[in-house]
Amino acid sequence: MTGVVAVIIIIAILVALGVGLIGMIKGGKSGSDKMFKSLVVRVSLSVLLFILVMFSGYMGWITPNAIMVDAPVISTPEKND
Amino acid sequence: MSEQEYYVPHGTYWPIIGSIGVSTLFVGFANQMHGVEWGASVMALGLAITVFMMFGWFGQVVNESTNGMYNKQVDRSFRWGMSWFIFSEVMFFAAFFGALFYARALSVPWLGGADNNIFTPDLWNAFSASWHQMAFLAPGTELQSGTTMSFPAVPEGLTIENATPADVVDPWGLPALNTALLLASGVTLTYAHHALRAGHRNQIIGWLVATIALGVAFLGFQIMEYSHAYADGLKMTTGIYGSTFYMLTGFHGFHVTVGAIMLTVILYRVQKGHFDADNHFGFEGVAWYWHFVDVVWLGLFVFVYWL
Numbered sequence: 001m002t003g004v005v006a007v008i009i010i011i012a013i014l015v016a017l018g019v020g021l022i023g024m025i026k027g028g029k030s031g032s033d034k035m036f037k038s039l040v041v042r043v044s045l046s047v048l049l050f051i052l053v054m055f056s057g058y059m060g061w062i063t064p065n066a067i068m069v070d071a072p073v074i075s076t077p078e079k080n081d
Numbered sequence: 082m083s084e085q086e087y088y089v090p091h092g093t094y095w096p097i098i099g100s101i102g103v104s105t106l107f108v109g110f111a112n113q114m115h116g117v118e119w120g121a122s123v124m125a126l127g128l129a130i131t132v133f134m135m136f137g138w139f140g141q142v143v144n145e146s147t148n149g150m151y152n153k154q155v156d157r158s159f160r161w162g163m164s165w166f167i168f169s170e171v172m173f174f175a176a177f178f179g180a181l182f183y184a185r186a187l188s189v190p191w192l193g194g195a196d197n198n199i200f201t202p203d204l205w206n207a208f209s210a211s212w213h214q215m216a217f218l219a220p221g222t223e224l225q226s227g228t229t230m231s232f233p234a235v236p237e238g239l240t241i242e243n244a245t246p247a248d249v250v251d252p253w254g255l256p257a258l259n260t261a262l263l264l265a266s267g268v269t270l271t272y273a274h275h276a277l278r279a280g281h282r283n284q285i286i287g288w289l290v291a292t293i294a295l296g297v298a299f300l301g302f303q304i305m306e307y308s309h310a311y312a313d314g315l316k317m318t319t320g321i322y323g324s325t326f327y328m329l330t331g332f333h334g335f336h337v338t339v340g341a342i343m344l345t346v347i348l349y350r351v352q353k354g355h356f357d358a359d360n361h362f363g364f365e366g367v368a369w370y371w372h373f374v375d376v377v378w379l380g381l382f383v384f385v386y387w388l
Contacts, residue, residue: 003388010383013376020372021167024365025160035365036274039372043267046379050264053387054257062387 002056009049016042088150095138102130139346143363147355156362163366167373170336174377177329181384184321255306259299260382263337266295267375270344274368280358282351289348292371296341303334329381336374343367 016038023035056062106127113120145151273288310326317327347367350356356364 006383006388010380013379017369017372017376020369021164024369025164027156027160027362029359032278032359032365035369036278039274039368040271042372042376043264043271046264046267046375049379049383050260053383057253057387064387 002052002062006049006053009045009052013042013045013049016045086152087154088145088152090141090145093138093141095134095141098130099134099138102127102132102134106131143350143355146363159362159366163369167369170370170373173332174329177325177332178380178384181325181329184325189321255302255309256382256386259302259306260378262295262299262302263375263378266292266299267372269295270368270371274364277351277356277361277364278358282354285351286348289344289351293341293344293348296337296344296371300334300337300341303330303337326385329385333374333377333381336377340367340371340374344371 019038020035020042023031023033023038025031026034053062057064104127106124109120109122109124109127111120113124269288269291273285273292276282276284276288307330315326316323318324344367347364350363
């Protein structure tokens with residue numbers, strides 16, 4: 001669940017960044033306003049995402065990314081799942 | 082200048098100097114990679130010529146701008162130029178993130194025998210289909226001769242039975258701190274942007290200095306993390322994880338370095354009074370770039386360390 005929410009927030013951040021880019025390309029007063037507002041949204045969403053991920057990790061809802069397996073050995077090649 | 086005229090600089094020699102600089106840099110780099118004695122010196126010379134070109138060319142553009150030689154049409158061309166540069170940057174990182182997802186979700190499981198079972202571990206019996214920062218060896222295990230994969234050392238007393246994922250990678254340490262630092266730099270930069278739009282020059286300078294300081298702190302901690310990871314045996318040669326980890330974080334660190342240099346130039350230009358509330362494209366371009374680099378790190382933090 002956290003993963004899904006995190007991915008949705010990341011997509012929203014990318015959209016905000018993209019809107020900011022459009023504002024930058026447009027220029028002028030309206031473009032500048034658009035760029036600034038969308039970058040404020042992107043910063044706010046980023047802080048929210050960071051808090052979400054760290055809190056979920058603290059609560060144990062998500063675990064750090066790692067899969068542990070045995071390393072290759074001399075005799076018996078092991079089949080991993 | 083009127084709206085109809087388009088300022089074209091005549092007789093500029095900077096593109097030729099830039100070409101000479103970049104060519105020299107790569108000839109030196111290629112020879113350095115082949116262990117040729119003079120490679121490093123030629124590389125340094127090429128770098129010096131390139132930096133000289135940047136100072137000269139960018140300085141000339143700044144002078145032309147402050148002397149009022151640009152009109153709205155030129156402004157538009159600068160904005161489009163920046164947007165194409167950004168497009169190339171997005172594609173650059175998309176390729177590396179794509180490689181990360183491909184290796185992790187598709188190619189490594191396939192090679193491990195998943196789905197189609199065409200590939201099996203018997204293909205090469207030293208192959209271990211894993212996505213990890215640390216592999217665990219039973220005490221006294223002898224690695225197959227000819228094995229070229231190197232695995233990180235395991236802390237004393239830690240075995241695969243008692244290990245938790247947190248022993249393998251600790252996102253609560255430096256990675257979390259670095260994420261907080263970069264996020265904070267995004268916030269301070271937004272305040273600088275606001276101050277610029279409101280015309281408060283002293284505030285812009287303060288927030289920009291804070292942004293640069295946070296970026297430099299990030300780089301310092303990143304160097305620390307690299308030295309820890311390297312000492313623990315995580316190298317470019319540590320399987321596909323090591324390769325993608327260093328490619329992504331290394332190029333990201335390079336972009337933070339470039340961004341910090343660009344912000345320093347913007348700080349200098351703010352002090353010189355080059356920008357006002359309505360006319361500050363130089364600041365906007367660099368600010369967007371910094372926000373982009375910030376988002377790339379956020380993606381790295383979430384996908385490489387957590388999800």
